[in-house]
Structure formats: structure tokens, C-alpha cells
Amino acid sequence: MSLIEFYARNGREALGLLGQHLVLVGISTAVALAIGVPLGIALTRRPAWRRPVLGTANVFQTIPSLALFGFLIPLPLLGGIGARTAIAALVVYALLPIIRNTYTGVIGVDAAVVEAGRGMGMTDGELLRLVELPLAVPVILAGVRIAVVVGVGTATIAAAIGAGGLGVYIFRGVATVNDTLILAGALPAAVLALAADAGLGALERRLSRR
Amino acid sequence: MSPTATRRWCRATRVAVLLVSLVPACRRGDRIVVGAKNFTESDLLAELVAQQIERRTALTVERRLHLGGTFVCHQAIVAGEIDAYVEYTGTAFTAVLQHVPVQDPDSVWRAVAAEYLERFGLVWLPPFGFNNTFAIAVRRADAEREGLRTIADLARVAPRWRAGFGYEFLERADGFPGLARTYGLRFAAPPTAMELGLTYRALADGRVDVIAGNSTDGLIPALDLVVLEDDRRYFPPYHAAPVVRRAVLLRHPEVERALAELAGRLSDAEMRRLNARADVERQDLAVIARDWLAEHVPTP
Amino acid sequence: MSETVLEVRGLGFARRGSDGSSQSVVADLTFALGRAETLALLGRSGSGKTTTLKLINRLLEPTAGSVHVAGQEVTTARGVQLRRRIGYVIQEVGLFPHFTVEQNVALIPRLERWPPARIAARVRTLLGMVGLEPDTFAGRYPDQLSGGQRQRVGVARALAADPPLLLLDEPFGALDPVTRVELQREFQSLAQHLDKAMVFVTHDVREALAIGTRVGLMQDGRLVFLGSPGEFRSCPHPECRAFLEAL
Numbered sequence: 001m002s003l004i005e006f007y008a009r010n011g012r013e014a015l016g017l018l019g020q021h022l023v024l025v026g027i028s029t030a031v032a033l034a035i036g037v038p039l040g041i042a043l044t045r046r047p048a049w050r051r052p053v054l055g056t057a058n059v060f061q062t063i064p065s066l067a068l069f070g071f072l073i074p075l076p077l078l079g080g081i082g083a084r085t086a087i088a089a090l091v092v093y094a095l096l097p098i099i100r101n102t103y104t105g106v107i108g109v110d111a112a113v114v115e116a117g118r119g120m121g122m123t124d125g126e127l128l129r130l131v132e133l134p135l136a137v138p139v140i141l142a143g144v145r146i147a148v149v150v151g152v153g154t155a156t157i158a159a160a161i162g163a164g165g166l167g168v169y170i171f172r173g174v175a176t177v178n179d180t181l182i183l184a185g186a187l188p189a190a191v192l193a194l195a196a197d198a199g200l201g202a203l204e205r206r207l208s209r210r
Numbered sequence: 211m212s213p214t215a216t217r218r219w220c221r222a223t224r225v226a227v228l229l230v231s232l233v234p235a236c237r238r239g240d241r242i243v244v245g246a247k248n249f250t251e252s253d254l255l256a257e258l259v260a261q262q263i264e265r266r267t268a269l270t271v272e273r274r275l276h277l278g279g280t281f282v283c284h285q286a287i288v289a290g291e292i293d294a295y296v297e298y299t300g301t302a303f304t305a306v307l308q309h310v311p312v313q314d315p316d317s318v319w320r321a322v323a324a325e326y327l328e329r330f331g332l333v334w335l336p337p338f339g340f341n342n343t344f345a346i347a348v349r350r351a352d353a354e355r356e357g358l359r360t361i362a363d364l365a366r367v368a369p370r371w372r373a374g375f376g377y378e379f380l381e382r383a384d385g386f387p388g389l390a391r392t393y394g395l396r397f398a399a400p401p402t403a404m405e406l407g408l409t410y411r412a413l414a415d416g417r418v419d420v421i422a423g424n425s426t427d428g429l430i431p432a433l434d435l436v437v438l439e440d441d442r443r444y445f446p447p448y449h450a451a452p453v454v455r456r457a458v459l460l461r462h463p464e465v466e467r468a469l470a471e472l473a474g475r476l477s478d479a480e481m482r483r484l485n486a487r488a489d490v491e492r493q494d495l496a497v498i499a500r501d502w503l504a505e506h507v508p509t510p
Numbered sequence: 511m512s513e514t515v516l517e518v519r520g521l522g523f524a525r526r527g528s529d530g531s532s533q534s535v536v537a538d539l540t541f542a543l544g545r546a547e548t549l550a551l552l553g554r555s556g557s558g559k560t561t562t563l564k565l566i567n568r569l570l571e572p573t574a575g576s577v578h579v580a581g582q583e584v585t586t587a588r589g590v591q592l593r594r595r596i597g598y599v600i601q602e603v604g605l606f607p608h609f610t611v612e613q614n615v616a617l618i619p620r621l622e623r624w625p626p627a628r629i630a631a632r633v634r635t636l637l638g639m640v641g642l643e644p645d646t647f648a649g650r651y652p653d654q655l656s657g658g659q660r661q662r663v664g665v666a667r668a669l670a671a672d673p674p675l676l677l678l679d680e681p682f683g684a685l686d687p688v689t690r691v692e693l694q695r696e697f698q699s700l701a702q703h704l705d706k707a708m709v710f711v712t713h714d715v716r717e718a719l720a721i722g723t724r725v726g727l728m729q730d731g732r733l734v735f736l737g738s739p740g741e742f743r744s745c746p747h748p749e750c751r752a753f754l755e756a757l
């Protein structure tokens with residue numbers, strides 16, 4: 001059976017899985033942003049935290065996904081099986097690029113500009129909100145871009161824990177040695193990753209013009 | 211190209227051709243190559259086979275473990291890259307010979323043995339005894355509380371229970387759909403599709419109540435699970451046996467005699483224990499095989 | 511001297527090295543400045559000029575002495591409040607690259623929640639004052655300006671909230687000599703009708719003599735001379751002579 005035939009016959013199901021996939025990546029990226037950006041900013045204020053925090057995020061990222069699910073299943077709040085656990089795992093993987101790029105972006109803002117702001121009487125908060133963050137946005141966005149592209153790929157393993165997504169086709173295909181099925185999941189995931197990369201890349205370029 | 215260079219080139223080619231023609235001569239002779247698929251049980255059985263050959267014959271054994279899936283091993287043995295590996299009757303019947311799954315162990319065995327010999331020149335030696343088929347497993351405490359022994363018993367409590375199954379089990383013709391029909395199984399919710407290894411965790415942590423593992427999985431004793439009996443004989447047989455190239459057996463009949471000693475020596479429970487030593491206790495395969503051979507196949 | 515805007519008494523600053531030893535960067539500074547007075551703070555590179563400015567607006571905490579701005583001891587004021595009443599042009603200008611000229615100049619009034627109309631009017635006045643045609647320049651970004659134009663914006667930005675005291679750290683550094691003289695001249699006339707106290711840091715003796723109503727010469731963190739430009743010309747101190755020879 002060709003891929004086109006497959007989609008023609010299973011269009012609704014495929015769209016449903018694609019939707020689940022987008023939700024998994026969307027929510028996990030949002031949560032990773034909500035945690036990672038403040039944490040990255042905190043690191044610029046507390047240099048001593050940098051090594052332990054980035055080191056921890058780095059270690060988390062090297063945990064193989066199935067092993068991470070293994071750790072997560074018994075956990076009370078995040079754990080179990082299903083979308084919540086998959087999102088927790090995806091957040092763990094998305095954190096490093098976001099924390100690291102937030103840190104790099106903020107720390108990399110021209111020292112003269114920060115000093116001028118402080119010298120004019122801006123508070124820490126104003127400086128962060130009006131100067132440091134806006135100037136760091138392109139770098140932060142580059143981190144988000146990495147996180148999303150990796151997330152789209154990694155979200156295929158959400159199917160390992162009953163959370164759906166395009167990985168369902170891949171897992172089914174692998175289990176039944178069915179190349180069409182594998183492609184039916186892998187191809188849209190790849191297209192999605194490329195689209196996210198291109199879209200966020202364009203946004204990044206637009207924002208870094210200034 | 212200068213004349214000297216051409217001459218040197220020709221000589222080099224001649225030497226190369228000579229070397230290549232020597233290869234089969236050095237590979238063959240008194241060396242047996244044993245392969246394995248890419249999972250622990252296959253590696254472990256290959257190691258058993260290899261050590262048994264080494265104990266009983268003068269042959270040198272080369273191990274090519276963890277090669278790949280069924281397809282890779284099959285291609286390798288047909289091409290003569292390996293001389294032997296351990297295959298499962300059900301897998302050979304459906305995946306290699308492309309037959310529709312059949313429940314009767316004897317007819318599967320006969321079909322597989324005959325067709326392998328005829329089509330590929332491969333010999334199925336007597337099976338080890340265990341049957342590595344799907345195993346419907348539950349927690350021991352649940353089984354005891356509900357008095358579950360068979361899958362038919364499970365059908366009684368299923369409407370209150372949750373199941374987590376691997377994709378293969380959910381998709382295969384001889385997997386869940388047929389099982390549900392045969393036993394009238396209906397769970398509280400559609401079974402959650404998960405990676406096989408994680409279903410064990412989910413069961414152990416009470417996230418699901420029923421899983422479908424493999425009957426010889428080391429995790430079954432390690433997690434204190436109970437395998438429910440397939441009382442209606444739904445699952446096709448997956449008996450493991452050494453598959454060896456006929457040419458090798460003709461040249462070295464002592465191999466067949468050596469491996470015959472292993473026939474029927476491994477029960478499901480015994481295989482589970484060996485797998486547990488490898489997967490759960492992380493012991494060395496060679497050590498596990500040596501211990502087991504010393505105990506169960508003593509040298510007279 | 512009219513009412514005192516800035517009063518510096520025995521001001522000193524020592525850095526604590528990593529080995530625990532303390533190293534004096536600035537010591538024993540004493541001077542006072544009234545309205546419409548400009549102190550040209552002259553000194554070689556590394557003599558402590560920038561450090562002195564940062565001690566006045568408390569970007570650095572003094573380790574000795576006191577600073578009063580408009581009668582208030584600076585250590586009793588909140589740093590942020592204090593700095594909003596002191597205009598500051600840093601050595602590297604430091605315009606916000608993601609803000610237009612207008613947004614750069616309007617920053618402090620905006621943070622002080624001036625009504626938008628008043629901010630807009632103020633920005634136009636200031637740009638005019640520093641010689642930048644508002645209609646041409648208000649909407650530009652810093653990377654669309656020449657170095658001299660950027661420094662003019664820096665001055666306008668420091669004047670935005672009409673602070674009584676202005677600290678300028680080599681505002682005309684890194685310019686060609688012709689433009690530099692032109693800016694100095696404009697600045698002089700600006701200073702005359704602005705009626706502010708200013709500390710103007712420079713290492714250019716010509717600039718110091720042209721702009722300062724008074725001249726202070728720093729050497730190794732200390733004021734070795736403080737007086738009128740006329741007095742400076744006849745100062746016998748070797749450091750003064752060294753600078754005068756450069757004339």
C-alpha cells in the first residue's frame with residue numbers, strides 16, 4: 001500500500017495524531033519557556049548557579065527517552081502513563097537549549113548599554129524588561145527553535161507511553177515491519193520539524209534586524 | 211601510466227586475487243560461526259550453542275552476536291556468513307515463510323523443518339523446550355485475590371481493569387484483536403499502546419493491571435508477575451531451536467550430536483531465570499551459559 | 511558661587527583584591543559645584559575619572575568620604591531615585607540599539623510616567639538643542655547614525671528629565687578633531703543657558719580649558735589641581751606642566 005493510499009484511507013486518524021503531536025510539542029515548549037527563561041535570567045544574576053544548573057540540564061538531556069519514561073512512570077504528579085508524562089519528558093529535553101540561550105543572550109548584551117541604563121536610573125526590572133530581554137530575544141528564539149525542532153522529533157517517542165502523536169504510526173510500523181506505516185509517521189514529523197525550523201528561523205531573522 | 215607502475219599494478223592485482231581466493235579456504239574447515247538476533251535471549255542461546263560445540267567438538271567457534279532482527283540473521287545464514295543461530299518456530303513460519311499463523315505446534319514444526327531444508331538447505335535441530343510466545347501477565351497479588359489462573363478467568367475481571375500493550379501485540383494478526391475475540395475480553399478502557407519494556411513498569415507501578423509480555427522474559431520473575439495460562443490455545447507456538455546449515459552438519463556430524471544434548475532442557479521458567487540473570491542481574495552471558503551447561507548437561 | 515548642587519568631601523574608593531588586599535583607586539577628593547558651573551575633570555587614562563563619576567551617582571559605593579547632591583547625602587537616597595536626578599553620558603555612549611532616537615531620549619520620562627504629549631514635546635526640544643533635526647532623526651535607530659550624532663543623542667538622553675546635575679564621561683571622545691571642536695563649541699553655548707552643574711570628564715587639555723568653568727586634574731586617583739582655567743595655565747605641578755606641554 002502506498003503512502004498516499006494510506007492517508008486517503010486513514011486521513012481522520014492521521015490528522016488526529018498530527019493534532020496530538022502539535023499539542024505535545026506546543027504545551028511542552030510553553031512549559032519549558034516558562035521555566036527556562038526565568039531560570040536562564042536567574043543564572044545571569046547568580047553566576048555561581050550557572051555550572052550546577054546547566055550541568056543538570058545537560059545530564060537530563062542525555063538520558064535516553066525510554067529510560068526517562070521509566071523514571072517518570074512511578075512519580076506521583078508528573079508520572080504515570082499518557083500525555084502528561086510525555087510532556088514532562090519533552091519539557092526536560094527542551095530546557096537545556098532554552099536556559100542556555102537565555103543565559104547567553106542576556107549575558108551577551110553590550111555591557112555599555114546595560115551600564116548606560118543603570119546609570120540613567122533604571123531599576124533591575126526595567127533594565128531586564130526594556131533592554132536586556134528585548135536584545136536577547138533573537139538568541140533566546142534560536143534556543144526555542146532548537147527546542148521545538150528537537151521536540152517534534154522527540155515527541156514521536158511519546159507513543160512509547162500511550163500519549164499518541166505521530167509516533168504511533170512509527171511504533172506500529174516498527175512492530176509489524178511495515179515501512180508504509182513507519183513513513184506515515186516519520187514523514188509528517190520531519191516536515192513539521194522543517195516547517196518549525198524555517199518559521200522560527202524567519203522570525204528570528206526578523207527580530208534580530210535591530 | 212608508466213610501464214613500471216603498470217607492472218606493479220598488475221602484480222598487486224594478482225596478489226589481491228590470490229588472497230581473495232584463499233578466503234573461503236581459511237574461513238571454512240574447522241570453524242563454526244554462530245550468530246544471534248539483537249536481544250538478550252537470542253544472544254544467550256547462541257552462547258549456549260557455542261559453548262556446547264566447544265565442549266563436545268574440536269571445532270573453533272566464532273560468535274557473531276546481536277546481529278539484527280530475524281531478517282538479518284536469516285539473510286546471513288542463507289548467504290553462509292553464519293553457520294547457525296537460534297530461531298523460533300512461529301517466527302520462521304509467519305515472518306520468513308510468510309504463512310498465516312497456526313495454533314498447532316506440531317504442524318508448525320513440521321512445516322518449518324521441511325520448508326527450511328528444501329528451500330534454504332537449513333536444518334532445524336530439536337527445540338530447547340520452552341515456548342517464547344506472548345504472555346498475558348498480571349501482578350501476583352491481583353491474581354491471588356481474584357483467583358486468576360487462566361486468560362478465561364481474566365475475562366471475568368477485565369471490565370474493571372486497565373490494560374497496557376506493546377504496539378506489536380496490538381497490531382499483529384496473532385495479537386490482541388484475536389485474543390479479545392477468543393476470550394471475550396473487554397477492558398474498562400481501550401488498552402493503552404506503549405513501548406513493550408515500559409508496560410512492565412506501568413504494571414509494576416499499578417498504572418495498568420494487565421500486560422502482554424514475552425513468556426520467557428526475565429522481568430516476569432523479577433517483578434513477581436503471574437503468567438495466565440492460554441487455556442484455549444490461542445497463541446501460536448514460538449519454540450526455539452538451533453537452525454544450522456546442512457553443509458556444516460554433513461561435514462561435522464559431531465555438531466548435531468552435541469546440540470542434541472540441549473534438546474528439551476529449557477522450560478519457560480528456566481529460560482525466564484536465565485534471562486533474569488542477564489537482564490536484571492546483569493551477569494555475563496558466557497558465565498551464565500557455562501554455569502547452566504555445567505549443571506544441566508554434565509560431561510559424562 | 512550660587513547654591514551648591516554637588517558637594518564632594520574626602521571621597522575615596524578602594525577595590526578589594528582577590529587576595530584580600532585593598533587597593534586605592536580614588537582618594538581624598540573634595541570639591542563643590544554650583545549651578546551653571548562646569549568642572550572639567552582632566553587626567554591621564556586610568557587616573558580615576560570614570561570611577562569618580564560612578565561614585566557620585568553610586569554605581570560604585572564610596573569607601574570613604576561623602577557626596578551630597580542638591581543637599582542630600584547620596585548614601586541615604588535609593589540609588590535608582592538618585593540616578594534619575596543625575597544625567598549621565600557614559601564613555602561608550604551606550605545607546606539602546608533596539609530603540610529609535612526618540613525612544614532613547616524618552617526613556618526616563620517614560621519610566622517617570624510623564625504624559626505622552628509632554629514626552630513628545632520634550633524629545634523635540636532636546637533634539638533641537640543638541641543640533642539634530644527631529645523630523646529627520648527621531649525615527650532612526652542608533653546604527654543609522656554617525657558617531658558624532660550618536661554622542662549628541664547621548665547628551666540629549668541625559669538631559670531628558672531635566673536633572674540639576676550632569677555627569678559626562680568623555681562625551682566627545684573618538685571623534686575627528688574638526689567635529690570635536692564643533693561639538694565643544696555647541697556644548698559651551700548649551701551649557702551657558704542650561705544653568706546646570708556639570709562634571710565633564712576629558713583627557714584633552716584643550717577641551718578642558720574650553721569647556722570648564724573650573725578645571726580639576728587627577729593623577730593616580732587624587733586631585734592634584736583644582737582651579738580656574740587661568741590658574742591652570744600657570745600651575746607649577748609637574749602633571750599640570752605635562753598636560754600644558756601638550757597644548
Ligand SMILES: Nc1ncnc2c1ncn2[C@@H]1O[C@H](COP(=O)(O)OP(=O)(O)OP(=O)(O)O)[C@@H](O)[C@H]1O
Nearest residue numbers: 525535553554555556557558559560561562601713
Ligand atoms: N572593574 C574594575 N576592576 C578592577 N580595576 C578597575 C575596574 N575598573 C577600573 N579599574 C581600575 O581603576 C583605575 C581607574 O579607572 P577609571 O576607569 O576610573 O580610569 P579613567 O580615568 O576613567 O581612565 P580612561 O581615561 O582610560 O577612561 C584604573 O587603574 C583601572 O584599571
Ligand SMILES: [Mg+2]
Nearest residue numbers: 559560561601
Ligand atoms: Mg574612563
